[in-house]
Amino acid sequence: MTGQGKIVAGALAPHPPHLVYAENPPQNEAKAECGWEELRWGYERLRNSLAEREFDVLIVHSPHWKTVIGHHLLGVPSFEGLSVDPVFPNLFRFHYDLKVDVELSEAIHDEGRAEGLTMNMMKNPDFRVDYGTITSCHLTHPQWDVPIVSISANQGFFYYSNDVGQEQMLALGRATKKAVEATGRKAVLLASCSLSHRHFTEEPVIPEDMSQEYVQHHGQYLWDMRVLDLIRRGQTRQLWDELPDFIEQAISECKDGSLSWLLSALDFPDYPGQVHAYGTVIGTGNAVVEWNPAQRLKEKQA
Amino acid sequence: MSSSNHPVVKGLVVPGKPHPLLAPEKSPAWASLRQGFESLRQEIESCDADLLLLYSTQWISVIGHQIQADPEPEWVLVDQEWHQLGTMPYRFRMDADFAEAYRQSAAQRGLHARTVAYRGFPIDTGTVVALQCLNPDNRLPACVVSCNMYADRAETLVLGKAAADALQACGKKAIAVAVTSFSNRYHMEPIDPAEDRISSLKDDEWNRKYLDILSQGRLEDVSQLAREFSRQANGDQKMKAIWWLAALMGQHNRYEGKLVDYQPIWGTGAALVSLTPAVKAAGTLEYDEDDTEFYHGDRHVLASSGSSAAATLRSAESTETVATEAAPPTQPNPAGGQTVRTEAAPKPVGAYPHARKVGDLLFLSGVGPRQAGTDAIPGGPVRDEEGRPLDYDVAAQTRAVIDNVRTILEAAGSSLDKVLDVTVFLIDMDRDFETFNQVYREAFQDVGATRTTLAIRALPTPIAVEFKVLASAG
Numbered sequence: 001m002t003g004q005g006k007i008v009a010g011a012l013a014p015h016p017p018h019l020v021y022a023e024n025p026p027q028n029e030a031k032a033e034c035g036w037e038e039l040r041w042g043y044e045r046l047r048n049s050l051a052e053r054e055f056d057v058l059i060v061h062s063p064h065w066k067t068v069i070g071h072h073l074l075g076v077p078s079f080e081g082l083s084v085d086p087v088f089p090n091l092f093r094f095h096y097d098l099k100v101d102v103e104l105s106e107a108i109h110d111e112g113r114a115e116g117l118t119m120n121m122m123k124n125p126d127f128r129v130d131y132g133t134i135t136s137c138h139l140t141h142p143q144w145d146v147p148i149v150s151i152s153a154n155q156g157f158f159y160y161s162n163d164v165g166q167e168q169m170l171a172l173g174r175a176t177k178k179a180v181e182a183t184g185r186k187a188v189l190l191a192s193c194s195l196s197h198r199h200f201t202e203e204p205v206i207p208e209d210m211s212q213e214y215v216q217h218h219g220q221y222l223w224d225m226r227v228l229d230l231i232r233r234g235q236t237r238q239l240w241d242e243l244p245d246f247i248e249q250a251i252s253e254c255k256d257g258s259l260s261w262l263l264s265a266l267d268f269p270d271y272p273g274q275v276h277a278y279g280t281v282i283g284t285g286n287a288v289v290e291w292n293p294a295q296r297l298k299e300k301q302a
Numbered sequence: 303m304s305s306s307n308h309p310v311v312k313g314l315v316v317p318g319k320p321h322p323l324l325a326p327e328k329s330p331a332w333a334s335l336r337q338g339f340e341s342l343r344q345e346i347e348s349c350d351a352d353l354l355l356l357y358s359t360q361w362i363s364v365i366g367h368q369i370q371a372d373p374e375p376e377w378v379l380v381d382q383e384w385h386q387l388g389t390m391p392y393r394f395r396m397d398a399d400f401a402e403a404y405r406q407s408a409a410q411r412g413l414h415a416r417t418v419a420y421r422g423f424p425i426d427t428g429t430v431v432a433l434q435c436l437n438p439d440n441r442l443p444a445c446v447v448s449c450n451m452y453a454d455r456a457e458t459l460v461l462g463k464a465a466a467d468a469l470q471a472c473g474k475k476a477i478a479v480a481v482t483s484f485s486n487r488y489h490m491e492p493i494d495p496a497e498d499r500i501s502s503l504k505d506d507e508w509n510r511k512y513l514d515i516l517s518q519g520r521l522e523d524v525s526q527l528a529r530e531f532s533r534q535a536n537g538d539q540k541m542k543a544i545w546w547l548a549a550l551m552g553q554h555n556r557y558e559g560k561l562v563d564y565q566p567i568w569g570t571g572a573a574l575v576s577l578t579p580a581v582k583a584a585g586t587l588e589y590d591e592d593d594t595e596f597y598h599g600d601r602h603v604l605a606s607s608g609s610s611a612a613a614t615l616r617s618a619e620s621t622e623t624v625a626t627e628a629a630p631p632t633q634p635n636p637a638g639g640q641t642v643r644t645e646a647a648p649k650p651v652g653a654y655p656h657a658r659k660v661g662d663l664l665f666l667s668g669v670g671p672r673q674a675g676t677d678a679i680p681g682g683p684v685r686d687e688e689g690r691p692l693d694y695d696v697a698a699q700t701r702a703v704i705d706n707v708r709t710i711l712e713a714a715g716s717s718l719d720k721v722l723d724v725t726v727f728l729i730d731m732d733r734d735f736e737t738f739n740q741v742y743r744e745a746f747q748d749v750g751a752t753r754t755t756l757a758i759r760a761l762p763t764p765i766a767v768e769f770k771v772l773a774s775a776g
Contacts (some may be wrong), residue, residue, distance in 0.1 A: 067383045068488045069568070082422040087364045089420045118491055124385040126378050128424065152382070156490045201452055202414050203365045282364075 005184040007177060008053045010266045011046055012259060012273075012289035013190040015064065015135035016281035017085045017092030019043065022208055025142060029093040035208030042277020042288035043139045049274075049290055050140070050188060057101045058141060058148045059108075059176060060190040063256030064132030065152040070118030071172055072152035073105040076125050083131045091207055096134050101147040107183050108149065111175035117168065122152075136192035151176075153256035162244035162255065169257040173264020189265055191258035195227055196220030196250040196285035203282065216283030223250035224278065224285035231273040231289055236263050253284070262291075271295045308579060309469035310478045310551050311351050313521065314342055315543070316436070317572035318360050318428025318481040321495075323435055324387040329495035331565035331572075338563035338574040339435035345576055346436055352474040353397050354437055354444040355465060357546045358481040359539040360428035363448035366414030367461055370446040371401035372423065381427045392430050397443040400472055404445060407467035411460045412597035428481040436479065447546075449539055455529070458542045460597040462549025478550050482543035484509045484571035485535040493568065501569030508535035509571040513564055516575055518584040519557035521548045526589035535571070553593065555583040596643065644713035647706050648672035651762050656710045659775050664716050666771040668727070670763060671702030674709075683764035684729060692764075696734040699767050700741040707771055715776040721751040725770040731757040734766055 020028055022035035065072070078099050085092035105121065112119040133150040151172070157165040180187045198220060204212040215221045223246055230239040240263060247255045254260065263269070269291045276288040321328070322335040346354075361368070376393040401417050408415035429446050437444065447461065469476050485505035489498075500506035512531050516524045524531075525548035528541035551557075562574035639660035647656050650667060657666045671680055681698030685691050708718045724746070728734050735755070746753075761768050 065382055069383065069490065069492065072383075072385075084420055084422045084424055086361070086424050086426070089418050089423055093420060093422065120386075122385050124380045124389060126389040127380040127385055130382070156488060199364050199452075201365060201450070 003182065003184055005181045006186060007180055007189055007265060007293055008055050008186050009050055009293070010189040010262050010291040011140065011191070012262070012287055013043075013046075013060070013136040013140050013192055014039075014194045014281075014286040014288070015062070015132040015192045016194070016284070016286060017088050017131060017135055018207065018281050019139055020094065020135050021091040023139070025138065027095045027138075029095075030091050032208045035210060036213070036279060036281060038279040039277045039281070039286055039288060042279075045276040046140060046288055046290050049292075055186045055188045056146055057104055057185050057187045058137050058146060058190060059104070059151070059180070059187050060133050060136050060148060060192050061151045061153065061258040061261045062130055062132040062136070062192045063153040063253055063258055064192075065130040065150060066155050067120070067152040068154065068156040070120050071112060071154050072120045072122050073109055074100045074127075074129070074148075074150045075102055075105055075121035075123040076100060076127070077102055079127070079129050081128055083129060083134050085131045092131055092135070094131065094134055094138075096129060098129065098134075098137070098144055099147040101149050101185070104179060104183050104185055104187075105149050107179035108151070108176050111179045111182075112172060115171040115175045117171055117175065132192045136190045140188070140190055151261075153258065155256070162247050165255070165257055166240070166243065166260050169260035170264045172257075173261045176261070176265045177267070189262055191262035193253040193256060193258040194281070194284045194286045195224045195252055195254070197253040198251045198283060200283040213280055214283070215280045215285055220250050220285055223252070224287070228275055228278060228287055228289075232275055234270045234272045236268045236270070236273075239263070240268065250285075266291055266293060269293070269296065271299055308552055309466060309475055311349050311475050311579070312345065312477045313547050313551050313557070313577035314436070314477065314479045315516070315547070315573060315575040316342065316432050316479060316481055317483050317567060317574070318358055318426075318431050319483070319567045319570065319572065320381050320384050320387055320390065320427055320431050321567050323431045324384070324390070325495070329498050331498050332495065332567065334563055335565050335567070335572055335574065336435070341562055342574060342576060343436050343438070346442070346477055349477060350475060351442060351477045353400060353476050354433070354442050354479055355469075355476040355550070356429055356432060356444060356446040356479045356481055357449065357543050358426050358428035358432070358446060359449045359483070359543050360426040360481070361446065361448040363450045364452070366416065367408065367450050367453075368448040369401045369404050369415060369417045370396055370419075370423070370425065371398045371417035372396060372419040372421075373398045375423065375425055377422060377425065379425065379427065379430050390427070390430050390434070392425065392434065393440075394425075394433055395440040395443045397445050400443075400445050400468065400474065403472050404447065404465060404468040407471065408461060408464040410467070411464045411595070413457065413460055413464060432479055432481045442477075449542055453542060455545055455591070456594045457597050458545040459549040459594060462546040463595065465546075465550045466552075478547055480543035480547040482541065483538035483567070484512060484573055486538040486570050487536045489569040498566045498568060500566045500571055505535045505571060509564065509573070513561055513573055513575070517559040517561035519559035519577060519580060520555040520584050520588075521551060521557055521559075521577055522553050522555050523585075523588050524548070525553070526587075526591045538570075551577070551579075555585060555587060556580050559584070596645070642710065642714040644710060646674055646713060647709045648674050648677060657714050659714060662775050664711070664714055664773045664775045666707065666710055666773070668768045668770050669703055669706045669710065670761065670765045670768045671699040671706065672763060672765065673702070679763075679765055684766050685764045694766055696737050696766050697741050699765060700738045703767055703769050704741070704745045707769055711773055716773050717776075718745065719749055720774040720776065721746070721749055721771055722774060723772040724751050724753045726753065726755040727758045727761065727768045727770070728755065729758060729760060729766050731755075738767060
C-alpha cells in the first residue's frame, strides 16, 4: 500500500485509569459505581465524532511506555494479556487483546531514522503493553477492531531540556505524518497525556467519590485554561512556544512529548481544536480535545 | 539500640538494571557486576536473617508507599527499555504478614501506605533483578516497598524507621537491600556494550567520592550527602534508597563497608556495596541535616469529613488494605511493650518517648508545664536566660502539668482517673507546696493515686514542677 494516506483526526486522549474503571468495561476486573463523567462523556463525544470518519489505525504516543535510548515502537503483530496499573492496581486490571499495525510501525521507525532520530522496534512477544496505551485506545475506540501503533515516550531529551525534547518530538511528528501518508493509512493520532500533572497523594476511600475531586492547585488550573484557550483559538504555534514553560510550571505530563508530537504531526493546526471535556483526575488536569484536519481544508476552500 | 540487637544484620546496595542478569556476556562491566552479585548472594547465605527487605527506585508510586503483599507473585517481565535483552520470568516468595506489619508501622508514623496483592501486578525490573541475583532459590522470603515520586527526605527517612519498627514488632532479622543506581545519566545513543563507560567524567568522579565514603562504612554520612550528590551526578531518584537504608539501619556510621564492585551500565553508575554492623564507627558524623521521627507532610489533602460515612456504605468485599485513618501514636519498642509519642504534648527534651506501655501499665516520662508546639511556660519561667530568678505562678504551672499528663494518657488510650502513682518534683518546697497541693487536690482527689513529693534543686527547663506518673494502661 503506498501513498494517499492521511491523518483523519488527532486527539488529546489522556490515560488516567480511573476513566476506564468508571466505564466498567467487561475487560476490567475492578468495578465502579460512577465517576469522572465530564471526561468520560467528553470521550463519548470524541467517539461519536470519529464514528463519522473512516480510519484504519490508531497511533498513540504513550507517556507510560518510558524509554531513554530513542523512540520505540511495538513490532509484534498482536498482544494479549493482563495490564495492571502499578500505581492504581485497585482500579485497573485490564484484559487486553489487540492487533498492531507492524508495517506502519516500521514505516515510522524508518522515517524517524531518516530524521536523524534513534528508533527501536520492540519485538519481544512477552512484552506487556503499557496501561496508558490501552486506556487511551480503549476510551477512543472500545471496539478494538482496528490495529494500533504505540510509540514510547523518550525521557532522556526532556530530562536535560524541554527545548531539546521539543525538537525531538518535532522530528518524530514529521516522521509519523510521512509514514502515514506513504503507507496509505487513514490514521487517528492520540496524544495520551494529561495537562497539569500534580497528583493528590492520598486516594479517597471510595476512589470515585467525586466530592473529593478537584484541581490540585489553582496555578495548574490557570495554566490548563491558557493551553486550552490557545487550542480553541487555533494558535498552536504559540502553544508550542509556551509548552516548555507550561511543562515546568504546571508539572505537565506534556513533558513526555505526546502533545508536541501530535502538534507536529498535524502540522500545527491553525484551526480550532474542539475541547470535548476538561476535568480533573486525582488532582491532575485532563482534557479531551479533537482536531479535524479536514477543517483546515474547508477553511482554505472557503 | 546497640548494633548487636538491631534487626538489620546487613545492608546492601545493588543496581537494578537488567544487564548483569540478562546479558553479562555482552560486556566485561556487566559480567563483573554479575560476579559481584554472586559474591553478595554468598554473603547472604552466611547471614542469620529471616527475610530480604527491599526498596526499589524502579517501583514508582504516587499514592503514598506501596508494599508488595502477594505471597507468591508470578509473571513474565520484559523491561520497557531493555526488551531486546530478553524475558525475565519470575516467581517469588513474599512475606505477606511482614508486609502488613510494615504497613501498620508506616501508618503509625504518619505515612500513607498500602499493601498490594493483585495477580499480574507488574513487579519492577529492579526488584526482579535483585531477587533473582541475590536470592535465586527464594531461600529467604522478601518484602518490597515502593519509591514514592513525591517523597522527600523526611518522608523517606520515616519510611525507613517504620521498617525497623515492623522488624522489631515481628521479632525478625532482615537483610536490607537498596536497589538503586548511583549516577543515572545514560548514554542516549546505542553503544558497543563491550565499551560501556560512565557517561560523564564528572559523574564518575562523584560516584567514586561517594562510594569511597560508603565503603568506609559511613552510611549516615552518605545519606546526608545525598542531596549534593544528586545535584552533581544526577543521582537515581535523588538517592532516596540511601535515605531509606540509612534510616532503617540506625542512622550512624558504625558499619564495616565493602565496595564489591563499581561499573557502568549503559553510562549509569552501578555499584555493589555491603554494610555490616560494626562496633566502632569509621568516623564521627560529618553532616547535620535535620532528623524526624514522624511524618507531618501534606498528605492530608482530602477532606476528612464525609468520607468515613461514605466508606461505611461501601461494600465490605473490598480486599485491598488502605491506611487512611490516623493511627494511635504508639509503636513497638524493641525491649518490649510500645512507646507513645504525641504531638499534642510538649516535645521531650531528650531521647525518650512521652510514655511506654508494658503489659497493663503505662509509664510516663517526667511531665512539665511547657506547652506543645510553643514551649511557653504557663505562669512564667522560674529564671531568665542569664539564670536570674523570676517570679512565677506555681498554680498555673501545676494546672499545665496536669493538662499535659491528661493529654499523654489519652493519647495512649488511658485517662487521668487511671493514674496509680505520682512522684512530684518541686524546686522550692517552702514557697510552692501549699499552692501546688491545692491545685493537685482539685484534679486528683477522687482518683486515689499514691503520691510522693520531693524537693529538687533544678529541672532541665526553667520550670518549678514536674510529675512522674504511673497509670493503668486502660
